[in-house]
Amino acid sequence: MAAIEISNVSKSYALNRKSSVTALQGIDLSVAQGQFVALIGPSGCGKSTLLHLVAALEAVSAGSILIDGEPPAALRDQHRLGIAFQDHALLPWLSVESNLALPYKIAGVAVDKARIKHLIELVGLVGFEHARPSQLSGGMRQRAAIARSLCLDPALLLLDEPFGALDAVTRMRMNIELQRIWLERRPTTLLVTHSVEEAIFLADRVIVLGGRPGTIVESIDVPFPRPRPVELMRSEEFHRLTDYLTVLLEPSLR
Amino acid sequence: MGLAVRLVMRLFEQAWGLIAIFAFWQIWVMANHYNSIVIVSPLAVLRDMALNPMIYLLPSLWTLAFSLGGLAAGMSIGLLLAITAWRWRLFAGTIGPTALLISSTPVVCLIPLLARIFGYESRTEFVTVAVMSFFPCFVFATAGLRALPPMSRELFHVLAASRSRQLLSLALPAAIPSLSIALRVGAATSVLVTMVAEYLMQTGGLGNMFALTSQAFQTERAWGASLAAMMLSAILYTIGGAVELKVRERFR
Amino acid sequence: MTGPREKTSVGQISLIVAVQLALLAAWELLARSGALGISVPALSRVLQVYAQPRFAALLYRSAMATGKSALTGLLIGIVIGIVTAMVAHLLRPLRPGLDRLAVTINAIPAVALGPIFILMVSRELTPSLLATIPVSFLIYIAVSSGLRTASTGLGRMMTTFGAGKVKRLFYLEIPSALPSFLGGVKVSMTAAMIGAIVGEWFGAPTGLGIVILNTMQNFEIPLMWAAVLLVAGLALTGYGIAHLLERLVTRRFA
Numbered sequence A: 001m002a003a004i005e006i007s008n009v010s011k012s013y014a015l016n017r018k019s020s021v022t023a024l025q026g027i028d029l030s031v032a033q034g035q036f037v038a039l040i041g042p043s044g045c046g047k048s049t050l051l052h053l054v055a056a057l058e059a060v061s062a063g064s065i066l067i068d069g070e071p072p073a074a075l076r077d078q079h080r081l082g083i084a085f086q087d088h089a090l091l092p093w094l095s096v097e098s099n100l101a102l103p104y105k106i107a108g109v110a111v112d113k114a115r116i117k118h119l120i121e122l123v124g125l126v127g128f129e130h131a132r133p134s135q136l137s138g139g140m141r142q143r144a145a146i147a148r149s150l151c152l153d154p155a156l157l158l159l160d161e162p163f164g165a166l167d168a169v170t171r172m173r174m175n176i177e178l179q180r181i182w183l184e185r186r187p188t189t190l191l192v193t194h195s196v197e198e199a200i201f202l203a204d205r206v207i208v209l210g211g212r213p214g215t216i217v218e219s220i221d222v223p224f225p226r227p228r229p230v231e232l233m234r235s236e237e238f239h240r241l242t243d244y245l246t247v248l249l250e251p252s253l254r
Numbered sequence B: 001m002g003l004a005v006r007l008v009m010r011l012f013e014q015a016w017g018l019i020a021i022f023a024f025w026q027i028w029v030m031a032n033h034y035n036s037i038v039i040v041s042p043l044a045v046l047r048d049m050a051l052n053p054m055i056y057l058l059p060s061l062w063t064l065a066f067s068l069g070g071l072a073a074g075m076s077i078g079l080l081l082a083i084t085a086w087r088w089r090l091f092a093g094t095i096g097p098t099a100l101l102i103s104s105t106p107v108v109c110l111i112p113l114l115a116r117i118f119g120y121e122s123r124t125e126f127v128t129v130a131v132m133s134f135f136p137c138f139v140f141a142t143a144g145l146r147a148l149p150p151m152s153r154e155l156f157h158v159l160a161a162s163r164s165r166q167l168l169s170l171a172l173p174a175a176i177p178s179l180s181i182a183l184r185v186g187a188a189t190s191v192l193v194t195m196v197a198e199y200l201m202q203t204g205g206l207g208n209m210f211a212l213t214s215q216a217f218q219t220e221r222a223w224g225a226s227l228a229a230m231m232l233s234a235i236l237y238t239i240g241g242a243v244e245l246k247v248r249e250r251f252r
Numbered sequence C: 001m002t003g004p005r006e007k008t009s010v011g012q013i014s015l016i017v018a019v020q021l022a023l024l025a026a027w028e029l030l031a032r033s034g035a036l037g038i039s040v041p042a043l044s045r046v047l048q049v050y051a052q053p054r055f056a057a058l059l060y061r062s063a064m065a066t067g068k069s070a071l072t073g074l075l076i077g078i079v080i081g082i083v084t085a086m087v088a089h090l091l092r093p094l095r096p097g098l099d100r101l102a103v104t105i106n107a108i109p110a111v112a113l114g115p116i117f118i119l120m121v122s123r124e125l126t127p128s129l130l131a132t133i134p135v136s137f138l139i140y141i142a143v144s145s146g147l148r149t150a151s152t153g154l155g156r157m158m159t160t161f162g163a164g165k166v167k168r169l170f171y172l173e174i175p176s177a178l179p180s181f182l183g184g185v186k187v188s189m190t191a192a193m194i195g196a197i198v199g200e201w202f203g204a205p206t207g208l209g210i211v212i213l214n215t216m217q218n219f220e221i222p223l224m225w226a227a228v229l230l231v232a233g234l235a236l237t238g239y240g241i242a243h244l245l246e247r248l249v250t251r252r253f254a
Ligand SMILES: Nc1ncnc2c1ncn2[C@@H]1O[C@H](COP(=O)(O)OP(=O)(O)OP(=O)(O)O)[C@@H](O)[C@H]1O
Pocket: A013, A014, A015, A021, A022, A023, A041, A042, A043, A044, A045, A046, A047, A048, A049, A050, A086
């Protein structure tokens, strides 16, 4: 598994010749091996940006990011990175099954049919193996994208609002499923979400980002032991944490 | 009964424009009492085609073969160049201006030039159609290779896909809808361009038939030849359209 | 996109220019050595044609005639194409018939139409009319598909605000059809030139088409090349103007 070391990272985008926007400023974060970290924060505070930096999709403007002591591109080139985007990014001309086979083909390894079947069962898409993305609902597409991110048994898993398009009930079910899947191999994970409950239920640590430019406002450890049962969400302790983080996100609720 | 009426209605909905044109043409010819050397009625043309199908068949097949052959060659070259330009950006810059010049030259102007270079032979027909179809294919393919589904480029990046894997699994499939448009547009025009080339060089096919028969004042047959070309072109366009529709369903 | 946007550097531009110059030089040298046969004259000999007053006057006169026919055909064709597309859009039942009619008329070989137009109107007008046909077709296709690209979501939004068919046309569908229309104008430029030149072959008094045909028969090879290059230049200019217009408009509406 991988450990992430983010030190003093800033990222700005040029809007045009004169002005630029600073998406992230002075981010310091270190994530231990096998840790599950959730990122929450208001829209536009740079959560996706941070994920893209860790995935080596973009270069930092200042500071450094190391994964297992190496730059992020190294992990990627070993095909040990799994990612699910805010936008599902399934290829529209491939069936669900072929979309899941894609990471194997790209990595140049044999397609693990059994693992694909297992993952399809896990995300509840049995019977839709041969459907194309346009024939699935929004939520089903995102579940397929999550299954794809898990194909290669990634050492580092990056999830950008993977459950954004799901209804509350399915979302809760997916949270429970994701925890189960995650416990199988415990990859180091960064999860971006808008749901405080989801963050607390799933993560070992919750990072609150504030805008703009995006900075880390708070980092709290979630004390609950795993596996966490659904009943946890009804406990006093859970509610206390939820309230605390909600107020941090929206001070007017105080 | 109801079914028959519905069928006729459907047919009329599709073909009212054509029926109107044919009716106008027939009435115009009859009203002006034109000499049949100058202009003939549509019914006379259709009768000639119906009575002598074999005379039309061979030139039609000839024209079809040259237009499809030229189209296939031109589109392959266009696609290959587009892929090369996709792979090496600098190449795109270096061939761009030349390709633009060739493409913007109206292809019929090139026919006399190509005829001078390659001779008054049927291979010139082939070259003409290939030149005509190469550029649209290059343009559509270049655009298609870059019209990727949202975030898919990033996905391939994260999965550390090689350039050739990106081409095979992402860019080429993404370009297929654009290529099918190029095919539909090219298929219809290729017949017409072939016909102009045949007309100018008198090598064979429907264009040659048109030239010979109109010189001999066999006006019905001359018009029959161009009606045959029209049908070929319309059939190819329709097939191309159907392919495009299928492809579009499949690829989005 | 990944990383900073790639830009064409000065070095690359000069390389591109160098390659173009090398191609031209290769043409010149090969033609002079006789390797390209008698039908391909050296570039310098073609350029000399433009410098001879007699030929220059002929080419100028012909270019004006062809340009006028093509432009007339272009303008009439654009009007016909737009009007037909609007009719087909507003009166749905007429659409299948109009579609079929457009395709069929466009499929009539120009060599067959020429004699009819000469009979119906005049030798002088035939080039313009032959240019009109493909332009009307291309514009009809471009505009009617453009009118249909207006997103259904936006259409529903307009309907919810109580917009009728005509309001929707003006506020939503015409603006969404503009890019497609301008793309149509771009390809129409070459089509209009083709129509004008084929039209001239049926006995117009002057025009570049006549020059090309006569020089082909009389073996005046450099003059033929000069005329063809002039046609290409005219078409390219038209294409360039349409392209600039497109850039201007898409910037405004993007
Ligand atoms: N490619 C880009 N070019 C310019 N600015 C960008 C780009 N990507 C992001 N930004 C800017 O960076 C800031 C952060 O964007 P980011 O997508 O990371 O937000 P986010 O926290 O993921 O928001 P959301 O919750 O809405 O997804 C925004 O102000 C955005 O405008």
